[in-house]
Amino acid sequence: MIQLNNVSKRYHSGPSDYVALRDVSFTVAKGEMVFVTGHSGAGKSTLLRLLTLIERPTRGQLLVHNKNLVRLSRWRVPHYRRELGVVFQDNKLLTDRSVYDNVALPLVASGVAQRDIPKRVRAALDMVGLLSKEKLHPIVLSGGEQQRVGIARALVNRPPLLLADEPTGNLDRQLSDTIFDLFHDFNRHGVTVLIATHDLRQVERLGKRVLTLKGGELVRDTGISE
Amino acid sequence: MNYLLRHAQVLLATLGQMARAPLATLLTLTVIGITLALPSGLYVMLDNLERVSAGWDRGAQASLFLKRNVTEAGAHKLAQQIRAMSSVTGVDYISREAAFAEFKKQSGFGAALNALDSNPLPAVLIVRLAVDNPAAAESLMTTLAHLPGVDLAQLDIEWLRRLAALLQLAERGVVMLAALLSLAVLLIIGNTIRLAVVNRRTEIEIIQLVGGTPGFVRRPFLYSGLLQGLLGGLLAWLLVEASLLLLSGPARELAGLYGSSFALTGLGAEQGLSLAMAGGLLGWLGARLAVGWQLRQIALH
Numbered sequence: 001m002i003q004l005n006n007v008s009k010r011y012h013s014g015p016s017d018y019v020a021l022r023d024v025s026f027t028v029a030k031g032e033m034v035f036v037t038g039h040s041g042a043g044k045s046t047l048l049r050l051l052t053l054i055e056r057p058t059r060g061q062l063l064v065h066n067k068n069l070v071r072l073s074r075w076r077v078p079h080y081r082r083e084l085g086v087v088f089q090d091n092k093l094l095t096d097r098s099v100y101d102n103v104a105l106p107l108v109a110s111g112v113a114q115r116d117i118p119k120r121v122r123a124a125l126d127m128v129g130l131l132s133k134e135k136l137h138p139i140v141l142s143g144g145e146q147q148r149v150g151i152a153r154a155l156v157n158r159p160p161l162l163l164a165d166e167p168t169g170n171l172d173r174q175l176s177d178t179i180f181d182l183f184h185d186f187n188r189h190g191v192t193v194l195i196a197t198h199d200l201r202q203v204e205r206l207g208k209r210v211l212t213l214k215g216g217e218l219v220r221d222t223g224i225s226e
Numbered sequence: 227m228n229y230l231l232r233h234a235q236v237l238l239a240t241l242g243q244m245a246r247a248p249l250a251t252l253l254t255l256t257v258i259g260i261t262l263a264l265p266s267g268l269y270v271m272l273d274n275l276e277r278v279s280a281g282w283d284r285g286a287q288a289s290l291f292l293k294r295n296v297t298e299a300g301a302h303k304l305a306q307q308i309r310a311m312s313s314v315t316g317v318d319y320i321s322r323e324a325a326f327a328e329f330k331k332q333s334g335f336g337a338a339l340n341a342l343d344s345n346p347l348p349a350v351l352i353v354r355l356a357v358d359n360p361a362a363a364e365s366l367m368t369t370l371a372h373l374p375g376v377d378l379a380q381l382d383i384e385w386l387r388r389l390a391a392l393l394q395l396a397e398r399g400v401v402m403l404a405a406l407l408s409l410a411v412l413l414i415i416g417n418t419i420r421l422a423v424v425n426r427r428t429e430i431e432i433i434q435l436v437g438g439t440p441g442f443v444r445r446p447f448l449y450s451g452l453l454q455g456l457l458g459g460l461l462a463w464l465l466v467e468a469s470l471l472l473l474s475g476p477a478r479e480l481a482g483l484y485g486s487s488f489a490l491t492g493l494g495a496e497q498g499l500s501l502a503m504a505g506g507l508l509g510w511l512g513a514r515l516a517v518g519w520q521l522r523q524i525a526l527h
Contacts, residue, residue, distance in 0.1 A: 052435065054435075075439075078437045078439045078442075081434075081435060081436065082437035092428070092432050094429055105433065105436055109436050110436075111228065111229075111232070111442075113228055114231060157436075
C-alpha cells in the first residue's frame with residue numbers, strides 16, 4: 001500500500017539546507033493502522049505532505065497503491081488524491097458552506113454523478129454521527145464536531161487509504177478518544193490508516209504499529225500489526 | 227450529460243454569486259460597459275458620417291467647358307455619349323447664350339456686358355457623377371477631359387479627398403482606441419478575477435487536496451469572466467443606443483435644414499450581439515490569463 005525507500009526531503013533555507021527527512025524507509029501493508037510519532041520538527045508533517053503530494057521527495061522512492069509518486073505527472077495528481085482521505089489538524093473546512101456542502105466537496109470535485117451525492121454524503125455523516133447537523137455551518141459546531149466533519153469529508157470518496165495529521169491536536173481527552181475510536185473503526189472495516197500524532201496516550205491505548213521519527217530520521221518501528 | 231449539468235451548475239452558481247454582491251457587480255459591469263461603449267460609439271458615429279459623405283459623393287458634379295467650334299448639335303451628341311456612361315447619372319446642356327444670360331443676371335454687370343462685341347462664355351455640359359470615392363471621380367474626369375470637343379473639365383474634388391482622408395484617419399483612430407480599450411477590459415476583468423482567486427485561496431487549496439483538477443478549480447472563475455464581459459458588452463450596446471436616441475432628434479433637425487432625410491442609425495442586432503460576444507471573449511481571456519497565473523502560485527503539487 002505504502003512503500004518508502006530511502007526517502008529524503010531537503011529544503012533550501014539560507015546558506016545551509018534544512019533536512020526534514022533523511023533516508024526514511026518503511027512499508028505499510030494494506031489494511032494496517034500505523035501511528036507516526038515524534039516531537040515537533042521530527043518530520044511527521046513532512047511525511048504527510050509527501051504522501052499527499054503537496055511536495056515531492058528530494059531523493060528516494062515513494063510508492064503508494066503501486067504508483068511511484070516521485071514520477072507521477074501533475075495531471076495525474078488529482079486522480080491520485082481521490083484515492084486518499086486526508087484529515088488535517090485545523091480541519092480545513094469551508095466556513096461559508098454547510099456541513100453537507102463541505103462533505104460533498106470531494107464528490108463534486110471528482111465528478112461523481114449528481115444523483116449519487118446526497119446518499120453518499122449522508123452515509124458519511126451518519127458514520128461520524130453528524131447526520132442531524134448537515135444543514136449547519138461549521139462555525140456553529142464544536143471543535144470535536146468540526147473534526148468529525150473533516151473525517152466524513154475524508155471518507156466520503158470511500159478511499160482505501162486514510163491519512164491524518166495531528167487530528168486531535170486541539171481537542172480534549174474525551175473527544176480525542178472518540179476521534180481515534182472512529183479511525184480504529186474504519187481500519188476494522190478495511191481502510192488503511194496512517195496517523196501522525198504526538199498523543200502517546202492514544203498510541204498506547206490502541207496498541208498499533210508505531211513509527212518514531214527524530215530529526216527527520218526513522219529511529220524506531222515497532223512493527224506491530226494486526 | 228453529467229458534464230453539461232456540472233457546467234450549468236457552475237454557471238448558475240456564478241450568476242448567484244454576482245447577484246449576491248450587486249454593488250460590486252454593478253460597478254464592474256459599468257466600468258466594462260463604458261470602456262466598450264467608447265470605441266463602439268465612435269464606430270457608430272463614423273459609420274453615420276460615412277453614410278452622409280457617401281451621399282455627398284453621389285451628388286458630385288463636373289463642368290465640361292466645350293470648345294468654341296462645337297455646335298449645338300455637336301454638344302447634344304456629346305451629352306448623349308456621356309449619358310451612356312455607367313458612372314454618370316445625368317447631363318445638362320447649358321448653351322453659350324444661356325450661360326451669358328445667367329452670368330448677366332447674377333453678376334450685376336448687365337450694362338457693361340452689353341458693351342461686349344461677342345459672347346465670351348463657352349457652352350457647358352454639367353455632368354452628375356455616380357461615383358462614391360475621389361479616386362473613381364478623378365478617373366472619370368480624365369476620361370471626360372479627353373473627349374473630343376471638351377476644352378476643360380473641372381471638378382472640385384479636394385474637399386472629397388480631404389474628407390476621405392479625415393475619415394480614414396478617424397477609422398484608424400477608432401481601431402487603435404478599440405484595441406487599447408479591449409486591453410483595458412482584459413486587465414479590468416483579469417484583476418477582478420485575480421482578487422477573487424486570492425480571496426478564495428483556502429477554498430482552492432482544499433479543492434486541490436480533495437482531488438479537484440485544475441480545470442475544475444478554474445471553471446467558476448472562467449464563467450465569472452465570461453459573464454462579466456458578456457453583460458458589460460450588452461451594457462455597452464445599451465449605452466450606445468441610448469446616446470443615439472438622445473442625438474437622433476437634433477441630428478434629424480440638422481439634416482432637415484439641408485433638405486436631407488438623413489437619420490442616425492445604431493449598431494443593430496447583429497453588431498450589438500457581436501459587441502456582447504466580443505466582451506464575453508475578452509472577459510474569458512482575461513479570466514483565463516489571471517486564473518492561470520494565480521493558480522501557478524498556489525498549486526499544491
